[in-house]
Amino acid sequence: MTRVRFDTTDVDVGENESVLDALLRAGADVPYSCRSGVCQSCCLRAVEGRAPSAAQLGLPPTLAALGHFLACVAHPQDDLVCARPGALAGAVDATIRDRESLAADVVRIRLTPNAPFDVKPGQYVNLVRPDGLVRSYSVANLADDDGFVELHVRVLEHGAMSRWIATSASPGTAVTLRGPAGSCVYVPGSPDEPLLLAGSGTGLAPLLGIARDALRHGHRGPIHLMHGGRTAAALYGGDELERLRRSHDNVVVTRCVLDGPGHGDVVEGALDRVIAARLPDLTGWRVYLCGHPDLVRTLQQDTFLAGASLDAIHADAFLTRADAPAAPS
Numbered sequence: 226m227t228r229v230r231f232d233t234t235d236v237d238v239g240e241n242e243s244v245l246d247a248l249l250r251a252g253a254d255v256p257y258s259c260r261s262g263v264c265q266s267c268c269l270r271a272v273e274g275r276a277p278s279a280a281q282l283g284l285p286p287t288l289a290a291l292g293h294f295l296a297c298v299a300h301p302q303d304d305l306v307c308a309r310p311g312a313l314a315g316a317v318d319a320t321i322r323d324r325e326s327l328a329a330d331v332v333r334i335r336l337t338p339n340a341p342f343d344v345k346p347g348q349y350v351n352l353v354r355p356d357g358l359v360r361s362y363s364v365a366n367l368a369d370d371d372g373f374v375e376l377h378v379r380v381l382e383h384g385a386m387s388r389w390i391a392t393s394a395s396p397g398t399a400v401t402l403r404g405p406a407g408s409c410v411y412v413p414g415s416p417d418e419p420l421l422l423a424g425s426g427t428g429l430a431p432l433l434g435i436a437r438d439a440l441r442h443g444h445r446g447p448i449h450l451m452h453g454g455r456t457a458a459a460l461y462g463g464d465e466l467e468r469l470r471r472s473h474d475n476v477v478v479t480r481c482v483l484d485g486p487g488h489g490d491v492v493e494g495a496l497d498r499v500i501a502a503r504l505p506d507l508t509g510w511r512v513y514l515c516g517h518p519d520l521v522r523t524l525q526q527d528t529f530l531a532g533a534s535l536d537a538i539h540a541d542a543f544l545t546r547a548d549a550p551a552a553p554s
């Protein structure tokens with residue numbers, strides 16, 4: 226049994242229990258979201274004792290070297306004294322410059338970092354609210370060229386962060402950006418490689434970022450951008466997709482709805498089936514998958530079975546608290 230101290234909480238970590246579960250059980254106020262080692266919301270820093278290396282996977286080496294770790298997947302061998310990440314390398318203050326509704330339940334915010342913030346299109350950042358609430362959002366634009374970071378946020382009925390963004394955050398609101406993280410980024414060097422960018426809902430945000438980056442690098446191979454939603458109302462971003470398609474011969478856009486009917490350029494059918502019908506052989510393709518966790522999981526399997534190699538499939542599942550595994554009882 227190991228013991229963990231954080232703020233005023235001092236607690237034993239049970240067998241099969243993570244540091245996060247132990248601290249929450251003892252009433253500590255630790256931010257978290259996915260509980261699966263993905264979103265990095267629960268990042269803490271070991272100030273005494275050794276951070277478990279398995280809980281440092283995916284963190285930038287500089288942060289890992291400074292003792293940062295993800296509390297939700299941390300099962301320490303030694304007693305630990307932990308602190309909040311504090312002034313992290315890679316964390317910058319930022320200001321919301323504008324907020325715009327893109328669909329009934331999707332809001333776009335654009336943020337100006339107050340210091341240089343190096344993020345690639347398609348990666349995700351952790352947005353930290355002034356009270357410490359943290360959630361991950363993927364970057365839709367060429368932030369280095371534009372000078373701002375664009376995020377698309379689906380507004381959930383009881384969502385703490387997304388509701389706040391939709392109703393309370395406004396131009397001038399100060400937040401912090403942490404990260405970036407994630408490997409859903411364009412890989413330069415193979416300009417003729419065919420690309421499949423597929424996702425649902427606000428999964429469109431990183432896919433747009435990756436497509437824009439590929440085109441900026443002069444990508445010549447076909448770029449198939451496929452966006453699915455439950456209903457036509459969920460398919461936002463049609464104008465932007467049409468602009469990309471018109472201005473680049475190699476961009477093919479497919480939009481589909483699960484609960485039809487299709488109309489105009491929107492086809493009826495589940496995204497995985499539409500992809501299988503239109504692109505049955507993905508040998509030699511690079512694949513990017515973002516959005517709802519179930520769809521991302523299905524598409525990872527399907528695209529692999531259709532011939533894409535494992536190291537050419539990049540995926541970000543948008544896990545929320547609703548997807549988080551329950552704490553052990």
Ligand SMILES: Cc1cc2nc3c(=O)[nH]c(=O)nc-3n(C[C@H](O)[C@H](O)[C@H](O)COP(=O)(O)OP(=O)(O)OC[C@H]3O[C@@H](n4cnc5c(N)ncnc54)[C@H](O)[C@@H]3O)c2cc1C
Nearest residue numbers: 361362363378379383384385386387427543544545546547
């Ligand atoms: C890598 C990554 C990238 C992401 N990128 C994006 C993006 O670009 N755009 C985007 O819109 N989202 C993205 N997400 C999801 C995002 O991080 C948030 O999880 C999402 O916005 C919901 O946050 P929230 O605070 O509004 O909702 P929360 O308050 O976290 O609640 C989420 C849902 O869970 C329910 N819930 C809350 N607590 C519990 C509980 N204890 N048990 C069961 N259900 C519960 C709520 O009712 C709600 O429906 C991404 C996630 C990851 C991991």
Ligand code: FES
Nearest residue numbers: 258260263265297
């Ligand atoms: S990484 Fe720990 S809560 Fe998401």
